Amino acid sequence: MTEHVSPPVAGLTRNVAAFVCGTTFEEIPAEVVELAKKSVLDGLGLAISGAVAKSGELVRRHLAQLVLGEGPSTVIGSAWRVAPRFAAFANGVGIHADDFDDTQLAVASDRVYGLLTHPTAPALPAALATSEMLGKDGKSVLLAYLIGVEVECKIAEAINPRHYQTGFHSTATCGTFAAASASAKLMELDQATTARALSIAGSQSAGLRENFGTMTKPFHAGRASESGVAAAQFAELGWTATDTILEAPRGFFRAAGGGFDAGAIVGRLGHPWTFASPGISIKPHPSGSLTHPGMTEMLRLIRTYAIRAEDVVRVRVGTNSNMPNALIHHRPKNELQAKFSMEFCMAILLLDGRATLAEFTDETVLRPDVKAMIERIDFVVDDAAEQAGFEKMTTIIDIDLSDGRRISGRADFGRGSPAMPMTFDEVAEKFLSCAEFARFPDAKAREVVALARSFEALPSIAPLMGLLAVEGVR
The missing domain is CATH 1.10.4100.10 (2-methylcitrate dehydratase PrpD)
Incomplete structure (x- = not known):
């Protein structure tokens, strides 16, 4: 630094x-x-x-x-x-x-x-x-x-x-x-x-x-x-x-x-x-901004490959070393902690296919299926993400499925950023x-x-x- x-x-x-x-x-x-x-x-x-x-x-x-x-x-x-x-x-x-x-x-x-x-x-x-x-x-x-x-x-x-x-x-x-x-x-x-x-x-x-x-x-x-x-x-x-x-x-x-x-x-x-x-x-989502590239990419992968939660064996989410300093709640106990939990944000997208104000509630965070999915998600520091620099929010996702496939993706920016801006009508x-x-x-x-x-x-x-x-x- x-x-x-x-x-x-x-x-x-x-x-x-x-x-x-x-x-x-x-x-x-x-x-x-x-x-x-x-x-x-x-x-x-x-x-x-x-x-x-x-x-x-x-x-x-x-x-x-x-x-x-x-x-x-x-x-x-x-x-x-x-x-x-x-x-x-x-x-x-x-x-x-x-x-x-x-x-x-x-x-x-x-x-x-x-x-x-x-x-x-x-x-x-x-x-x-x-x-x-x-x-x-x-x-x-x-x-x-x-x-x-x-x-x-x-x-x-x-x-x-x-x-x-x-x-x-x-x-x-x-x-x-x-x-x-x-x-x-x-x-x-x-x-x-x-x-x-x-x-x-x-x-x-x-x-x-x-x-x-x-x-x-x-x-x-x-x-x-x-x-x-x-x-x-x-x-x-x-x-x-x-x-x-x-x-x-x-x-x-x-x-x-x-x-x-x-x-x-x-x-x-x-x-x-x-x-x-x-x-x-x-x-686009009510969570810490460092979760957004990963959430944008996870939604793309889910929709592109028709990924079902029940088929997910393991998820690896890799970022640079600065991002875990803010995303500090790995096993959130309430909605406010969930906003700073990469694991929750990935889990709720896999389970519900969306992450809006309605999903960020204490009741949702404590759902048994949410807690179980969180246990399948590893949030780690990734060398490639680290090398991309701290001016990016590079997030690398690997999803292992029960049929043996591995689905992977990477994003440097999230929806709503200047690289992927929302229009006035979308903000409306x-x-x-x-x-x-x-x-x-x-x-x-x-x-x-x-x-x-x-x-x-x-x-x-x-x-x-x-x-x-x-x-x-x-």
């Missing part, structure tokens, strides 16, 4: 603040706007389905305990309207609750491909909550969201990879800067104030990967979004903070990662936009599926899709947020 210990880059935090303050919607390529709208729609659908998760219920109980009173910002999937920071928290948790949200893609060979951040979960809730407070239009919200994602992704791309590998959850740590950037843009803070907002955000940056497979993983995304909103609000009030939080010897990059690659961020914000290159991946189908899972009214869901398709033309996002509320849910 390459360790970068860049010398101090004078003014880096101020340069990031200048990007936040100075970027206009007109500067953003049209194709980037279209890609962003897919992720926005995806995030809204996941907030709806996340609201019916157990974590959604607990978040609403927590809001009730706070005795907040009425606020301007919508908690999606509920009747709650609260202060922006708490709506950002609730919706951030909701979007990440099922680990079904989009993923940043890495480019450097020493990176864990596809697992740097989940960019929408911290950025979008902050943009929505702040814009409701200020009465902003769709173009303003989309601009703030894009800026937040760009700052988050370039920071994640720059920090030394050990940040993630030694335990930090970069959606949580880098996502705080996304939320602060989006909120600062919508609040029209000046450059100096925005730099302070970034610094306040940096001091709240936290989240540890040991909590993968528990409710605390989506808590990370919600807390990052809330912290960024609060950082911008405190900065606007005049709260003091350094303006060198990223580059300083005791700042974020050095403290949280031991250093950073200046070439990955200096002069790179918007050049190119991350949505354009290397891209953002949208998930995923959105409608999430809404159906949450028993959200179909007519309202289709209205949301129509509004999201022309998000930048919305004179106000109030009608959209009104559709996303659910009366009577507390």
